[in-house]
Amino acid sequence: MARPWHKLVLIAILAMVSATFVTVPAQAATVDLVLTRTSPADPITGDKVTFTGTAPASLAGATVALQRRVGKTADWVKAAATKVTTDGTYALSGVATGVGLNQWRVTATKNGSVHTSKVAKTTVYAWYYLSQLDTVDDDSFGSDSVAVGGKTYSKSVMNSYDSALANDGNIVWGEWNLSYRCKTLNTWVGVADSSESGFGADFTIYVDGAETDLGTKTLGPATATVLDVSTRLRLRLELQGTPDTQKNDLDGYGVYGNAKVLCSGKP
CATH class of the missing domain: 2.60.40.10 (Immunoglobulins)
Incomplete structure (x- = not known):
């Protein structure tokens, strides 16, 4: 049987142990x-x-x-x-x-x-190069480093072989999903310096089906293009050889130089 003073000592020890483990709440900011x-x-x-x-x-x-x-x-x-x-x-x-x-x-x-x-x-936001993104689908479209007007565009998208635009009525294209995360497309359009003399290409961009005609480009400096792609899903870039290119069976490349989109996440 425990003596009374033993009980008092035990109670004091338990109180000290409990105090040791009391959590003091962090001060609210x-x-x-x-x-x-x-x-x-x-x-x-x-x-x-x-x-x-x-x-x-x-x-x-x-x-x-x-x-x-x-x-x-x-x-x-x-x-x-x-x-x-x-x-x-x-x-x-x-x-x-x-x-x-x-x-x-x-x-x-x-x-x-x-x-x-x-x-x-x-x-x-961050810039994403189309050449580094997977296409949803494409027809004779690829990517490479290419010179246009004496300037090299190392991350370009273009027709995948030089005779692709020489075929009568042939249109080559690539499509990418933007996933509603992007707001700006930036590219330089032109014809590769390696193209045959007289080669020309027509450039067209579609954003969710809405068409932007960039016109015809021939040998010479590339033209800067900036397009609003805010709240859009699908981007399509097209190339078609000019009538003279197809008539004369001219080889060359239509180039979307360093084409990139500004997005709040990877598309």
Whole structure:
């Protein structure tokens, strides 16, 4: 049978053990920092994203850290830091990373109190070359590095063999899915320097069936083309030899030089 003083000692020991394992809840951050993005909401990966902000007067001189999260679940990482000015303002910037969602916030700690801002969001875009994407379907269409007007376009799409446009009425083409993730097509159109004299090609682009006629190109410098492909699914590039090319059986290549699309994710 335990003596009374033994019970008292046991109770004291159990109380000490319980106190040792009590979890102290983390201090909740106070959302009193204001973060305002001053650069576009749709940067290209690698672009600088700039912010200004305001803080309570009590945080003058404190360090605010800009944090970035890629996607929805990745860890927050420090992107930049600066001090709050005497008038309660600050300015800093970070680099857009990856493709798709970037989240941003600022935090500051002073006298043991944690301060933070609401989360700001940006959608990050990146360029994807058509030559590096799979086609949905194609007819005599391929990719290569090719010179047009003395300039080399290393990631071009074009007819896959030089006599493909010499056949009467023949149209060659390639189709890609944009998956509603892209907003801009950028390319240089022209005829390869290796083409026979007199060779010409007609260039046509279809975006979800809507036609853009780029006209006829012959030997000479390529022409820059930029096309809006926002909220579209299917991209189709076509080439057809001109009547003289087909009549005279001329060999050559119609080139969509360095054709690429700007997208918020791989199409």
